[in-house]
Amino acid sequence: MHDIVDLRSDTLTLPTPEMREAMARAEVGDDVWEEDPTVKRLEAMAAERLGKEAGLFVASGTMGNLVSVVAQTRPGQEVVLDLDSHIFNYEVAGSAVIGNVQMRPVRTARGFLAPEQIREALRPPNIHVPETGLVCVENTHNRHGGTCCTPEEIAAVAAVAHGAGVPVHLDGARIFNAAVALGRPARDFARHADSVTFCVSKGLAAPVGSVVCGAAAFVARARRIRKMVGGGMRQVGVVAAAGIVAIERMVDRLAEDHANARALAAGIARLPGLSVDLASVQTNIVIFAVDRPSGAAELVAGCASRKVKIHAIGPASIRCVTHKDVDADDIARTLDALREITRGW
Numbered sequence: 017m018h019d020i021v022d023l024r025s026d027t028l029t030l031p032t033p034e035m036r037e038a039m040a041r042a043e044v045g046d047d048v049w050e051e052d053p054t055v056k057r058l059e060a061m062a063a064e065r066l067g068k069e070a071g072l073f074v075a076s077g078t079m080g081n082l083v084s085v086v087a088q089t090r091p092g093q094e095v096v097l098d099l100d101s102h103i104f105n106y107e108v109a110g111s112a113v114i115g116n117v118q119m120r121p122v123r124t125a126r127g128f129l130a131p132e133q134i135r136e137a138l139r140p141p142n143i144h145v146p147e148t149g150l151v152c153v154e155n156t157h158n159r160h161g162g163t164c165c166t167p168e169e170i171a172a173v174a175a176v177a178h179g180a181g182v183p184v185h186l187d188g189a190r191i192f193n194a195a196v197a198l199g200r201p202a203r204d205f206a207r208h209a210d211s212v213t214f215c216v217s218k219g220l221a222a223p224v225g226s227v228v229c230g231a232a233a234f235v236a237r238a239r240r241i242r243k244m245v246g247g248g249m250r251q252v253g254v255v256a257a258a259g260i261v262a263i264e265r266m267v268d269r270l271a272e273d274h275a276n277a278r279a280l281a282a283g284i285a286r287l288p289g290l291s292v293d294l295a296s297v298q299t300n301i302v303i304f305a306v307d308r309p310s311g312a313a314e315l316v317a318g319c320a321s322r323k324v325k326i327h328a329i330g331p332a333s334i335r336c337v338t339h340k341d342v343d344a345d346d347i348a349r350t351l352d353a354l355r356e357i358t359r360g361w
C-alpha cells in the first residue's frame with residue numbers, strides 16, 4: 017500500500033535499494049572512449065539476452081528508436097510502421113528531422129502490421145516514389161493497451177521485409193513484458209529483427225536508459241549517431257549499473273504487474289459508464305473508455321482528489337499502467353475510487 021497510487025506510467029517506477037547500491041559502487045570510465053566497464057557489461061548482457069552481437073546504451077527509448085532508424089535508412093527513404101506506433105506518435109518526429117526519412121503509417125487492427133500490409137506498403141522500383149528503407153514493429157504495443165505479438169508474427173512480417181531487402185526494427189520498449197506474458201525468451205522476439213530497442217527505465221524500474229541491440233556493424237553506426245544527437249555520456253556506468261540490476265532481477269516479477277492489470281481491468285469492466293476490452297489486457301497496461309462527455313477529465317480529477325493518479329489519453333479514454341510501485345491493495349483502492357466517482361452514472 018502506497019500513500020499515492022501512481023498508475024500514469026511504468027516510467028514512474030523508483031529505483032530499488034539494490035540499484036542504488038550498485039550505482040554507488042559502479043566501476044566507471046569514459047564511455048565515449050568505450051572505457052566504461054559497467055556500460056560494457058550492460059551492453060554485453062543485453063545483447064546476450066536478445067541474441068544479438070552487440071548492444072548500445074542510450075539515454076531513452078526515444079533515442080534508441082531514433083539511432084536505430086537513422087542508422088538503417090538514408091535520407092529520402094520511407095519507414096513503414098503502424099499508425100498508432102510510439103515512433104510515429106510520440107517521438108517528436110525525430111526520425112523525420114534528424115534522419116530525413118518519410119513515415120508511412122499504416123492503420124492496423126491490433127497495432128501489428130500483417131505480412132500482406134507490409135507487402136502492399138513496400139514501394140516498387142519507380143523513379144517517382146521513395147524507396148522503402150525500414151519496417152518498424154512495436155511489442156508490446158503501447159497505444160493498443162500493452163498487447164503482444166508472437167515471435168512467429170514478427171518472423172512473418174520480417175520475411176516479407178527481408179525478401180525485399182528491407183531491414184526490420186523492433187521497438188521493444190516493453191519486450192520483457194511480452195516475454196513474460198507469452199512465456200517465451202526475449203531473444204525469440206528479437207531473432208527476426210535487425211535492430212531492437214528495449215527500456216530498463218519502465219517496468220524494470222531502472223531510473224534511466226534503454227539498450228539498442230543488433231549486429232556489430234549496425235551498433236557501430238548507431239554509436240556514431242548517438243554521439244551526433246548528443247547522447248555520448250561519459251562516466252555513465254553509474255546509471256548503467258541500475259540497468260544491470262534491472263535485467264538480472266526485475267524481469268520475472270513483471271508477472272505480478274500483469275496480474276494487477278488484469279484485476280484492475282476486471283474491476284473496471286463491472287463499473288457503470290466504463291468499458292474495457294479484457295482481451296487486450298495481456299501485460300501491464302489497461303486502456304479503458306469512459307462513455308460520457310468529458311468523462312476522462314472528470315475521472316482523472318476525481319481520482320487525483322483520492323490520491324490516485326491516472327492518465328487521460330483522449331477525451332474519453334484513460335490509460336493505467338501497473339508496475340512494481342503499485343501493489344494489490346493499491347489496485348483495490350483505485351477500484352474503490354473509480355466506484356465512488358462513477359456511482360450514479
Ligand code: TLP
Pocket residue numbers: 024025026027075076077078079081102103106154156157158187189190215217226
Ligand atoms: N512511452 C511513455 C510515453 O512516452 C508515452 C509511456 O509512458 O508509456 N516505445 C514505446 C512503446 C514506449 O511506450 C515509449 C515510452 C518509448 C518507446 C520511448 O521511451 P522513452 O520515454 O524512454 O523515450
